[in-house]
Amino acid sequence: MESIDTELAARIRNDIVLGNYGEEERISEARLCDTHKVSRTPVRLALRMLEHEGLIRRSEGRGYFVNAPNVNDVLQAVQVRGHLESLAARLMAQSPDRLSTLPILEAAIEEIDRLILVGKMDHASIRLIQKQNAVFHKTILECCGNDFIGFTCSRISHMPMLEVGAMVFDRQVLSTKEGKERSNFRLKLGNSQHKVIFEAIQKGDAVRAEGVMREHSNTMIEYIQVFEKRTKEELTIKDLIDYSGLSVMRKEHDTIGKEKSL
Amino acid sequence: MESIDTELAARIRNDIVLGNYGEEERISEARLCDTHKVSRTPVRLALRMLEHEGLIRRSEGRGYFVNAPNVNDVLQAVQVRGHLESLAARLMAQSPDRLSTLPILEAAIEEIDRLILVGKMDHASIRLIQKQNAVFHKTILECCGNDFIGFTCSRISHMPMLEVGAMVFDRQVLSTKEGKERSNFRLKLGNSQHKVIFEAIQKGDAVRAEGVMREHSNTMIEYIQVFEKRTKEELTIKDLIDYSGLSVMRKEHDTIGKEKSL
């Protein structure tokens, strides 16, 4: 249970990235107090938070404006995160005390392999795969020796699909047999990249670890761009969130938590 | 003229990075109200700011604790910034509409060259060199096509020596003739790296632009480490700020602004 302003910030943040506010809508403290049934103090704290995150702008004169990120913003952010992760992979490969954490990476890879082999593409399996994927990526960030990389990533992970280790799935694709096979191939490809990264780190091949990690995140960017081309109309943030299992999971979890608390 | 909380955050931030608070000192809202002669509202806004920046921690139970960065933290942050800049250099080299901004880079390089040639290592000259250096680096960040890189850099530039284009100078070194020559060599080396980066971007050689930019920031990291070895006792953040001309300049500027406003 966080304080009210933190949760409030999360709610407003969700509203903004989900597009519940217009592109450049003016936002007012009083209105937020009214809709969320809180006083102005937590509202102002939350707004400062969101301003710092770049999701709202304070106008010169008076008032706030929402600064809703578009798909291109998300793609740019994914690129930045991927680049930071590649630095982490390189540093971890150079780190002398990396060996003790290697088993964690190996276990995550094997678990993903096992889940792919079972081949059940249902919600639970995908959730497990995503969890192990997050473990893999987070471990590298945390054990690379440069804590500031993980910190920087955490500062930009308020946007959709920017949680470390987030993966993208297309619900529609998963509904057809051919789509399931395609997703299965994607997962295999991703995990084989994990293996190469793991081996490079193990051997201390820093250049290769960095390169493959970069390729690994490029894969995700290109997959999103495939969506962009396929959908005739413009791809919205909401679509991306629908595709991104982790975010959906988190959203569901939040809702459950909220219902419980009320 | 920013609002009180912003300026207050800047002041507390300065106090923290300058080490005016103990390593893990407990910090109290009331005390800050008293020392800075403001009410609790702006104090709390400022503290949320600093918490988001990682400079203070909120304890589980009650109260804030300062999380003063040490030299190692700064080095890690410089590494992150350098890595982001190398991404920017690569992207700019790949960008089709980079040509229009090339003259800005060229002018900055030439101005630095001119100032080095004059050879006056006084405060004004160094200030000008640093300004042009900042222009060079900021231009690449702003024109690389991925605005999120610059945004991310701006989110981490609250720490000393993390302003984009900040350079390190040792006041003591500048006081001797031999030291001046060494600094002169450093500047020449740095600007020659600028030239290589410029040419790589011009030619569209993305790999080289990225590589040299990385090397360019590594140079700074290694120079700081030279300090670390030379000073017998442990290097403090305060030392780094003394070395970093930009920060000092900004501090002076802030002071002037404050005096004017009072």
Add this chain to the structure above:
DNA sequence: ATAACCGGTTTGGGATCCCAAAAAAAGAGC
């Protein structure tokens, strides 16, 4: 008819107040 001016209203920044929870201090029991 347009533009400048003026008063009312909205809105955000800052100060103050209240309260609950936690830390610190005092007191009781062993």
Add this chain to the structure above:
DNA sequence: GCTCTTTTTTTGGGATCCCAAACCGGTTAT
């Protein structure tokens, strides 16, 4: 004398109040 409990004090979160600056609408003068 030490420890556990109770009381007091401190402290931070939330609500409310006040005010000045900005916005809006209407009126008036050119």
